[in-house]
Amino acid sequence: MTPPTKKAEAAAAAPKPRAKAGLSADEMGKQQREISVSEFFTKNRHLLGFDNPRKALLTAVKEAVDNALDASEEAGLLPEIVVKLEAVGEGPTPPPASQATRFRVTVIDYGPGIVRQQVPRIFAKLLYGSKFHRLRMSRGQQGIGISAAGMYGQLTTGKPVRIISRTGQHVPAHYFEVQIDTKKNEPRILEKKEIDWESHRGTQVSIELEGRYQKGR
Structure with a gap:
């Protein structure tokens, strides 16, 4: 019979089963799936105000106007804004607004304008902040603002956002x-x-999008 001390020594000397190694940070990183901007936007339209065509049209107008108001306010200028809403159809003659499913929203402000290098990021990069348009706008939706409206237009019509700006x-x-x-x-x-533009200063943005126009009661 083996003495107890010998048994303990033998057990200590025997190879122990290896514990299952945890995943390294690199391995976990490889397993994480990157969510594209379009996927996030599509899944969270209801949080951003674009969950149905009627609300999407209203939100797009609001975001463009808010963008113009913020720019003028930051520059210390009295806001002067023009809003145009046009029904867009397949043929040369657009349908009545009440029957249209696609619209072009154009907002013109006579504020400070935007320097050329900043224009693409402000209108085509979600969650972009700058000295002209802060990350959390005083009025904008979820800090995403005008770029979210452009994203909705892009996903529903395939059309780009068109911008004119002059400082x-x-x-x-x-x-x-x-x-x-x-x-x-x-x-x-x-x-x-570079183009000729009658305004000496300001910004014009046009977004084509799917929407529905409904008059208030």
Whole structure:
């Protein structure tokens, strides 16, 4: 019979089963799935105000106007804003607003304008903040604002956001057509050029989107 002390020594010397190794940070990182901007937007439209066509149209107008008001307020200027809402159809003659399913929202402000380098990021990058448009706007929806309206238009019509901006009378106006790269959340510039624009200062943004117009009672 083996003495108790010998048994204990033998048990201590015997190889122990290896504990199952946990995943390293790198391995866990590989298993995590990156959610694209478009996927997040589609799943959370109801949080951003784009859950149905009627509400989406109202939200897009509100975001564009809020964007213009914020820019003028930050520059210490009295806001002067023009809002245009146009029904868009397949043929040369647009349908009545009450029957249309696609609209073009255009908002023009005569505020400080936006420097050329900032335009694509402000209008085609979600959660982008700058000295002109803060990450959390004083009025904007969820801090996402105008770029979310452009994203909705892009997902529902495939059309880019069109922007004209000018920062002063003695500098040229810049025209952009931009979309969001939905995988990288970065702006894609489809077109940019200098143009003649009657306004000496300000910004114009146009978004084509699916919507429904309903008069108030």
